Structure formats: structure tokens, C-alpha cells
Amino acid sequence: MSGALGPFLLKRLALSLLTLWLLSVVVFFGCQVLPGDPARAILGPLADPRAVAALNEKLGSDRPPVEIYLSWMGGLITGDMGQSYAYRSPVAPFIGSALVNSLKLAATVFAIVVPLGIGAGVLAALRAGRPIDRLISVAGLSLTVIPEFVSSIALILVFAVLLRWLPLSASWPAGSGPLVQLQHLILPALPLVIVLFGYIARMTRAGMVEALSADYTRTAILKGLPWRTVLSRHVLRNALLPTITVIAAQMGYALGGLVVVESLFRYQGIGSLVLGAARAKDFAMLQAGILTVGAFFVVTTLLADIVTTLLDPRLRTGGRR
Amino acid sequence: MSEALPLTEPAPGLAREARTRGVVGRLLRTPSFLIGITILLFWAVCAVFAPSFVPYDPYADDLLNTLQPPSAEHWFGTDQIGRDVFSRVLVGARAILTIAPLATLVGTVAGTAIGLITGYFGGWVDAIIGRLLEVMLSLPLIIVALLVLVALGPSTPTVVVVVGLVFAPLVARTVRAAVLTERHLDYVAAAAVRGESAPYIMSVEILPNITPPIIVEGTVRLGYAIFTIASLSFLGFGVQPPTPDWGLAIAENYGVLIGGFWWTVVFDTAATASLIVGVNLAAESLQRALAE
Amino acid sequence: MTDPAVPPVLRLDDMSVSYRIRGRAVPVLSQVNLSIAKGEVYGLVGESGSGKSTVALAVQRVLPANGRMSGGRALINGRDVGALDRAALLQMRAREVAMVFQDPGRALNPSITIGRQVAEAFEILGASGHEARRRAEEMLTRVRISSPARVMERYPHQLSGGMQQRVVIAMALAKDPSLLILDEPTTGLDATIEAEILDLVDTLRREFGASILFISHNLGAIAGLCDRVGVLYAGRLVEEGPVRDLFADPRHPYTAGLLRCLPRPGLRKDLAPLDTIPGFPPAPGSIPVGCVFAPRCALADETCRTIDPPLVTTGAGRVSRCHHHDRVGDLPHAVPRAAAGTLAPAGASTGTPVLELTALSKTYGSAPYAVQALRDVSLRLMPGQTLGLVGESGSGKSTLAHALLGLIAPDAGGGMALDGAALAPEVRRRTAEQIKTLQIVFQNPDSALNRSHSVRRLIGRAITRLGGLKGAQREAQVTRLLESVRLTARQLSARPRQLSGGMKQRVAVARAFAGNPRLVVCDEPTSALDVSVQAAILNLLAELQAERQVAYLLISHDLGVVRYLSDWIAVLYLGRLLEVGPAARVLDGPHHPYTEALLSAAPSVSGERTGRIRLTGAIPSGVSPPAGCLFHTRCPRRIGPICDTEEPPFTADAHGHAIRCHLPRAELGRSLAPATA
Helix, strand or coil: CHHHHHHHHHHHHHHHHHHHHHHHHHHHHHHHHCCCCHHHHHHCCCCCHHHHHHHHHHHCCCCCHHHHHHHHHHHHHCCCCCECCCCCCECHHHHHHHHHHHHHHHHHHHHHHHHHHHHHHHHHHHCCCCHHHHHHHHHHHHHHCCCHHHHHHHHHHHHHHHCCCCCCCCCCCCCCCHHHHHHHHHHHHHHHHHHHHHHHHHHHHHHHHHHHCCHHHHHHHHCCCCHHHHHHHHHHHHHHHHHHHHHHHHHHHHHHHHHHHHHHCCCCCHHHHHHHHHHHCCHHHHHHHHHHHHHHHHHHHHHHHHHHHHHCHHHHCCCCC | CCCCCCCCCCCCCCCHHHHHHHHHHHHHCCHHHHHHHHHHHHHHHHHHHHHHHCCCCCCCCCHHHCCCCCCCCCCCCECCCCCEHHHHHHHHHHHHHHHHHHHHHHHHHHHHHHHHHHHHHCHHHHHHHHHHHHHHHCCCHHHHHHHHHHHHCCCHHHHHHHHHHHHHHHHHHHHHHHHHHHHCCHHHHHHHHCCCCHHHHHHHHHHHHHHHHHHHHHHHHHHHHHHHHHHHHHHCCCCCCCCCCHHHHHHHHHHHHHHCCCHHHHHHHHHHHHHHHHHHHHHHHHHHHHHC | CCCCCCCCCEEEEEEEEEEEECCEEEEEEEEEEEEECCCCEEEEECCCCCCHHHHHHHHCCCCCCCEEEEEEEEEECCEEHHHCCHHHHHHHHHHCEEEECCCHHHHCCCCCCHHHHHHHHHHCCCCCHHHHHHHHHHHHHHCCCCCHHHHHCCCHHHCCHHHHHHHHHHHHHCCCCCEEEEECCCCCCCHHHHHHHHHHHHHHHHHHCCEEEEEECCHHHHHHHCCEEEEEECCEEEEEEEHHHHHHCCCCHHHHHHHHHCCCCCCCCCCCCCCCCCCCCCCCCCCCCCCCCHHHCCCCCHHHHHCCCCCEEEECCEEECCCCHHHHHHCCCCCCCCCCCCCCCCCCCCCCCCEEEEEEEEEECCCCCCEEEEEEEEEEECCCCEEEEECCCCCCHHHHHHHHHCCCCCCCCCEEEECCEECCCCHHHCCHHHHHHEEEECCCHHHHCCCCCCHHHHHHHHHHHHHCCCHHHHHHHHHHHHHHCCCCHHHCCCCHHHCCHHHHHHHHHHHHCCCCCCEEEEECCCCCCCHHHHHHHHHHHHHHHHHHCCEEEEECCCHHHHHHHCCEEEEEECCEEEEEEEHHHHHHCCECHHHHHHHHHCCCCCCCCCCCCCCCCCCCCCCCCCCCCCCCCCCCCCCCHHHHHCCCCCCECCCCCEECCCCCHHHCECCCCCCCC
16 A cells, blocks of 8 residues: 555655755856856956956866866765855854754744644635635735835834834844743744745635535535534545645745845844855855755755655555556 | 536627626726726836926935934935935835836746746656756745846846746746646647647647736736845845835835834835735736636 | 325425526526435436536535525425524434435545545444444445455545445445435446446345435436436426336427437438437526427427416326427427438448558556557548447547547557558658548537637638638638538637537537548547537538548447447457447447447436346456456456456458457347347
8 A cells, every 4th residue: 555655755855856956056056157257256346367366266266167066066965065255164064053043933933824824724714705704815915925024124113113022133142041032033033924824824725615615525514424523524634735735835935035034133044144145255155055945945845745645645545546 | 517506607699808898897896906006006107207206306315414204395204314215215116117027027928938838848848847947946036036146246137037037937837737737628639630830839729728827927926026126125136226226225224223213114115015015916806807 | 106194205396596696696496396205216307507416406405605595495304404403404414315426536535545434424323433334344345345344445546436436325325315316426437337336226226215316417327217207407397207108208399309319229320310409408597488498499389489388297197398298299300311321331341441550559658557558459441431439438449549640659560541541650740631631529629629719710720721721712611611510600700618519519520621531530529518419410420421421430438329320330448459340230249248238238218127238347457457358357258267368369250340259159149129220
């Protein structure tokens, strides 16, 4: 019965590795080939050609692109992400601590938005066409499209400037306990919650509406099952499966939104790291940061696929019969 | 054949023209569409005509009158170098409403082409292009845009092309899904049996049938283009100073927010939000109207 | 017949149902009256849009959100369903009424095991978990599932359509209902599987004693199963009576028309056209004056057009909603063709065949998952003749058509020749002449016609491509073609969605004939259409063939259609030809046991249930086909180990009739009543 599962996972894993590799090529291309001359990009058009040549040699970017790529990949495999030009120190430790910070923020976001979004979506579907459904749909839709920096400003004005309920800065004092950390994380998390809420609610609602109108739900009703049992046993499971994939896909988006939010709240995460590297034209750092974000997304979608496969018997048991 | 909903198909005799009229008619009776399109039109008018009717030159600084609160002379106050916020907000519609539609156009056209080709040919063409698109989609849009803009340097044409190309995979995914549904219909087989060429089948047979989802995708993308470009400007990689722009203004002034100078960012914030919400209200109404 | 003290199991009192569409109430059922006594099987027959499925939904109060019972009552065991409170309604659904829908694959929850779903039906009745599972297993045995314990561990998608429907029936019977509603329970299933399910229902009705409401468009299925039948037309019950009497002697012009439309044994394209019902059903929501059927009725007069006829008793237990129920026998028949045999008689095999296939094979995928969709198929078709290709799903019929049309490439080694010239596997390597010679009419015109093109453009493009005409010549040719498929210039600017199903299929036929083809593949050309429309399309195809000497490769699962149009018949099973020969010989026998089973699976309106040959077991998977004779796993005539190990020879007799079977011809089955009179 699980005969088809092993090969499926292997294939999925191989595809993820392929995606990762292609990703490294794309990122490398963007950081090393596209600028043409990294040192010139860093030093600006007026710099002394000798200084440019010297810097290129120091960065190693005077070598052929393939060679640079291979040495970069070789470094990555051994955990060496290269040297930061701006900080004049190895990149890897920066990435590590920034990633941990960003994961804390992302976890806060998802802990708030997933139950909220799914709950609202289920409620909207159960009251389809009624005022509460319209309210959730319209609110979700309008909130989804508000850029994080816009909602951040509004939130800062209300909660940090006017009411002074929450700290403005996302960075907590060193040695703070989890509760204080959480307090600092709420305000930066909210803009992302606002963006993701509508999307998750809408997808949940769509899945619910489809499952509610499915023939098998009608079968369950006609069996004489009480509505609660119909809902919990027959509708929810089929309706929420596709939502898992949606949530995973949003992880990647959330990481993108982190760039804006982290910079706005001066939070030391992967987003502000990438942005800082971009501003400083610190290509080694940029390359490593972007690749980390991409890799994180690839891993979450892989996990989501595995979870969906485990939960969906049609996928788990392979094709027909 | 379920007869539960047998009557959604119009009875024979209803002309297509009537259907088109129906879509427009339904739209004009939808409050959310009317609100959305009114907001959009307001900002479009500002984008075109604002420079000729705003009270102050949006570029002119006035170092004696910096950070003035809203007053009769300066309705929205002044910013850190004394420029009139009201004038800058109205004129600020111009940059975003030039770049975003162009970027959307680039993205929709490129995405439609990619989606048609991958969906129609399938096989290894689809596998290879599909994998590349997935790589693109595995990076947050804003980061891809950031990467390219750092490498090439920010300029208006670059922003248009970069945002357009970042959106292309998303449009392509929608178009490809629509093509796959059409691809299995027999009219495509009938055309192949007549000896029609692949470009003919894609453009004349399939394309007209997938226009509604493309239009919807285009309008949705316009909303996100404004979102993305405003965010890029905020991060310093979009519209460059001193051009009046909402995202840029917020980036320049949010540092003084804590000092209580709220007017330097609030109006730009409201403008950005209103434009995006307006576009999305219109897009969503259009989607509903076409689905009915 | 009915004891007045015992209320009928189901009674509809003037029941009307309407749907709200774009703010308007559109009536779907108007004042329907019927009653089903205990133990009775009642058939409700009607074409699409007649409202028959709405009856099933309304009776159980599961109308879609925009539907509403706008008048009358539905009573189950004497209780008004509309007046039940929530708890009583749940009780009624849990104990008294059960329903089986058309598509069993969708009626089962995809993420729960079969065992769990069946057991659930017992748990509602109060059984404990263990008890429920035991009884579920027992019930699966009763619906003739051979290894119920194993099936219970499976998920719906792992079962075949026939098995899924058995499971749904088992769930329905779990509550030992007093009323079982079957809504098109066999539509979408293969003929042999359909026959099995109908037999099962027939057996179970005796075992359980439930009353059955059997809803179907299939007159044959109704005739074989039901005691009484009601005919729905445009939301009204137009006739009702005992099934044998009603089908033998219909008293409403619509019923009579439906019965005459069927291509039954003895009718052939060269003898007479089929009778048809002209016109279309009224548009939903239109308010008819007088009899709803009057616009399509040959008997209609001024009375019919002004006064809505009441239901009148026309005999023992029979009613008809017709002013002229005593004159239905006067309905004019179609005129027999002037000279029988305008077409070359079957069996003439001189000259160059228009189509010749030699050793055509097609394998999908690669080992070990390779599916051989076609195995070594050799066929020939003479100009102006029809070759009927018969087989169940997975038999390779469509693969054959697609290979022929150049949509898929067959395996190397086989050959295709058109008018004696080799036919390249890909369309773009074929000559323009070959492309116009070979065209196709698809099953579903909704899919086959581009919905954003007008009729003028649909046909015009084909004329430009295939006929090479442009400008005014092209316009003239479009008009000529439209006329030849009995459409008018009024339809030129219409888009497909504005046309009825029959009109759309005529446009598709016109398009196929744009380049004067010599061979047209007809892939299930009428199976998406209602019976009354089917007859008209079959007549059209026959006429075009007689006029233009075009050959047809007719793919159909409907033996009636094949019998009417074909000169030759080929029977495919798992991609292999089991039988090929002149139509009359294949149909009359001696024939292959599989052909015999297909013929006896086809239900007939006379309701004869004798001499049926039943196949057991599912159609084997193409991935691991049986060794020896491909058919041996299901063959009722298997003679011994030779069938399991050795593939039978395939040799033709003097008439070109070949049968792939180890049995000698003398021992093979023959039709009891010759198929060709």
C-alpha cells in the first residue's frame, strides 16, 4: 500500500535538490555576472582603475565565472559562505544568527495568522453569502494588498506613538526572557499577519465551499448524520488539505515581507541583512543571504508536500487501483 | 448529469453582445467596482494633471518652514526640508502610475507567452521552463527584484522590466493552468486534424478562450505591481529622489514619526493604501462579473 | 392494488419546485403527482432538463440553496417531508430513505476508507464500532463484493467504477430503507458493468423488499427493472402506467416519439430513417400556453395550443396528459428510403479500401508500467461503408481513432494507408489531400467547437484549410454546408453556446464535411445527446453517406447506434480485435462470447430479460493483461487450460468474418432473435 510512497518522496527530494542547484546558479548569476564588474559596482564609476583591479583581485572576481562559482559551491558545502566585504569577516555567523531571529519573527506571524485565517475562512464558508462572509472576504481582500510598510506606519502610530502599548523597536534588551521577546515581536509581526490573513482565509473558504458542495458531503447528509459529524468527519479534512500547501507557499512570501518589516523595525534578521548587503553592495553576503531564503522556502514546500502526501490517501497510495 | 443547477447556461438566442453588455452592466451596478474605479480615476487624473494645479512646486524646498504641521497654507504640512506635502502627495501618483501599469503589461505579455507555450507543448519544454519558473517563485518577489536592481542599478526602465519579469512566472502559472484545461478539449484536436500550425492553434483557437482569466490576472497583478514598486521605493531601490513618490517619502520621513511629525508620512501612507485598495476592489469585482 | 389503510411509501401531491436564477423564479417541476406502493419499483424517465433529478433532491429536502418547493407536498410513509423538524428529518434520512447517485466516484469521501464509510451508516443506527464493522462487511458481501475485508481497507480511488457503485448501494441498503432512490445509477459505467449493477438491484429489491424510485434516461434499463413508469417532460408528468403496457402502447405523443427514436433491431440505415421528435423542449422558465408538448407534436391542433390537457385515465392504472391520447397510433412514421441498398452491400471487398490498417499497435509508457492500448490491429474499410468499432472503456477505441488522425504516434512496425497511400503518423507529414480526406466528428460538440468562434468562422476556417476556398466562394460554401446539415443562414453568426445540443453537433458534422472527406471518424457521435436528438443526427449521417459515398469509422459503446449505421463491425477488448466481420453476421452470430455478452447486456425496451449472458469480474488492467486469451478471466464459455495459456487463432471465414476464440464456430452463441430482420 505504501509502495508508491518511497519512490514519490525520492523523486520529490531530487526535484528539490535540482531546484536548489538552479537557485544557486540564478543567485550566482545575479551577484557575480549581472553586475559585470563587482569592484566597479562597489567603488562607483569614478574610482581609480587600479583600485578597481586590486579590489577585483581581492574579491577573487577577476577569475572566470565558472571558477568563481565552483569555489563558492565548494565553500558552501564545507560551511564556508565566503568573506563579507563590508564587515571584513566570514559571512556564515551573520547568516546563522539572522536566520534564527527571522525564524522567531516568522513563527510569531504564523502562530497568529494560521488559526485566525483558517478560522475566518471556515466561518465565511459556513455562512456563505451572509453579511459575515462578505465582511471577511472584503476585509481579507483589502488587507492582503496593503504593503507592509504602509500598515506598519499605521500600527506604529496607533500602538507605539499614540497608545504606547507596545515597544517600537523589535530588538529586545540582551538577556530578555521569551515573554519580553514576544512583546517586542508582536508589532513587527502584525503587518505580515495583515497581508497573509486574507490569503489564507480566502483559500480556506474556497476549499470549504468546494467540500461542502461535494457529492460525498451530500452522501453524508443523506446518511442521516448530524451536521457536526458531517462537518468534522467529511468536510474539514478534505477542505483543509489544500490549505497546507497554500500556507507553505506563503512562507516564502513572508520571508520577502521580512525585508521591509525588519528594516522598518530595525530588527537583526535575514531580511535586514540582505537589504544591508544590497545597500553596501556586499555581494558575498547578499549571495549567501538570498540563497538561504530560497533554500528555506524550498525546504518548507518540500515538507508541505510530504505532509499533504501523508494525509491524502489518493497521493499516498499512488495511482488508480 | 446533475440537474441541480441546469439553468446557468443562457437559453439559446442570447447574443454574445448581450453577455458582454451583461458584464459591463453588472460591473456598473456593483458598489465595490464603482468605489474602486473612482479611486483609480482620481489618482489617474492627479498623475496627469496635478503638476499644473498643485499650490506649490513639489520639488521646491523651504528650509525656513521645515516640518510645519498642516495649516491653511500647507494643507498637509511640510516635510524635513520644507517641501509641501500636499503637492508632493498629489504629484506622487505620477511615478507609480507610470511604472506599475508598464510593469504589469510586461509581466502579463511575457507570462501569457510562456504560459501558452509550456501549457500547449507540455513534455520536456514544460518540464524545463516549469522548473526555472519554480526557482524564480521560490524566492520572494521583492528579493529577486532587489537582487537584479542591485546588480544593474535602479532606474525607471530597469524597475519596469525587473518587476514585469518577476511577475511573469505568476502570470505564466495561471495561463498555463488555463491552457491545460483547453488543451484537452476537442476543438484543439479538431484544429490539429485540420493541419493547423501550433502558433495558429495557440493564438487563434486557445487564446480567445483564456482571455477572461488573463484579464483578471492582469488587474490583480496591477495591484501587486503597485505594492511591489512602492515597497521597492521604500527600500531605496525604486523611484529615486528627489522625484515625489509615496514609498520614498515614507522612507525619508518615518524616522521623525516618533517625534510626532505624523503628517510627513500619514498622507503618503493613505494615498498608497487607497490606490491599492481601489485597484483591488475593481479587480475583484471584475473577477466576479466574469465568473457569473 | 394498493391498500388504502397503508399509506404509499412515497406520494407527491401536486409538487412544484422552482430555482431562483438571476433573481427570477424558474419552475422546474410543475404539479407532479405520483405514488409508489410498498415493494414497488417506479421508473421516472425523461431527457436532460426534464426535472427528474430534482424530484429526488426535493423528496429528501436537499435542493441546492437556490431551489425551493414552491407548491404541493411530498409524503414519505404518510408524513409530509416539508413539515418535519430537524430531528425528524435526520431520523427520516437515517432510517427511511436512501439514495444512490450517478457518479459513485464522487459520492464517496476520497480520504476515508470504504470500511469506515460503510460502517458509519450502521453507527447512525446505534451499532457499536465493532458491530458496525461486522455488519458493514456483511453488507458488502450482500452486494456481491467477493473479498469484503480487503475492500474495506481500501480508499474509493482504488476501486473500479462498478465496485464503487456497489459500495454506495451497500451504504444505501445499510438502513434497510423503505424507499431507495436511484438516480442514473449506471450512467458512465460500461455496458457489461451496467448490466451487472441492474441485475444486482433487481436481486436486492427482492431480498430487501424496498420500494424503489429509479430515475433514468435509459428506457431499456427502466423496462427491465420497473413495475410502473412515469414520463417527465419539461417538468410535467405527461404519462404514467405499468411499464410493459406503456412501452408497448404509449398514449402520449412524447412517449411514443421517444420509443420510436431508438435505433432498435431490424432498423438499418438503408431501409428507413429513424423517427424523430422535431423541435426543442421549451426554454426553462418560459410560460407555456396549452400543452407543453404541442409545439413539437404532429397531432397538435387548436385545442392543444390553447388548453393545457388534464391527466386523463386511459386504461387500467394508466394516465396521459394528452387531448388526443386515443390517436397516438396515428402519429406519422418516417418514410422508408425509396430504394433499399443505395449503398454498396456489406461484404463487397473489391477495389482499393479507403482505409487499411496493418498490425497497428500502440504502447503507452515504458516497462514495467507499459500499457498496450492497441495490439496488432488490422482492419480495412471500403469507400462509402461504415465500420463500427465496439468495445468497453480501455479497449483502445479512442487510441485507434487518435492514431489514425495523427494525434498520437503508433508504435513502429504497423502501417496505415489511406486510399492505398501510406499515411504518416504525424499530421504535419501528411499531404493536404490526406488531411482533407480524413476528418472527425467528436463525441461532445461543446468540447469540439471553439466556444469563442461563430458558426461562420468555425465552418469557414475548415473550408479555407481543407477546401482552399476564400472570399465569396467560401461564404457560398458555408451556406451550402449549413443547408446540407439542415441548418439555416440564421445560425451563421451564432456562437456554440447559443445553439442546442443537436444543432451544435450538426455544425460539427458540417465542419468535418468541409473538404469533401472520404473517411470520417465518428467518435461516439451521439452519446452526449438526448435520444430524440440522437435519431436526427444518425439520420443525417446516413443521408450524408448515401449522398457523398463517404466512409465512416464509427466508434460507439451503443450497439443500437452501431447496428443502425454499420456495414462492418469490429470488436475490441484490451486493444485486441476479438471479432470482425459483416455487421449482420457479427450481430446474428455465431459470435465471440464477449460480443455475445455485450449484446445481451444492452437493455431493450421490450423488457425481455431472458437469455442474458453475464460477465463477472472487472475489466483487467492494461498494465498486466491476462496471458493466453485476453478474455479468459471473464469468459462464461471458457473451455479449459488452453484459454489461459494460448491465444486463439484469428482466421476469417468466406464472408470475412473472423472470431478469436478456441471454440469451434458451431458451438459459439447466436442471437435468439436475429438482429437484422
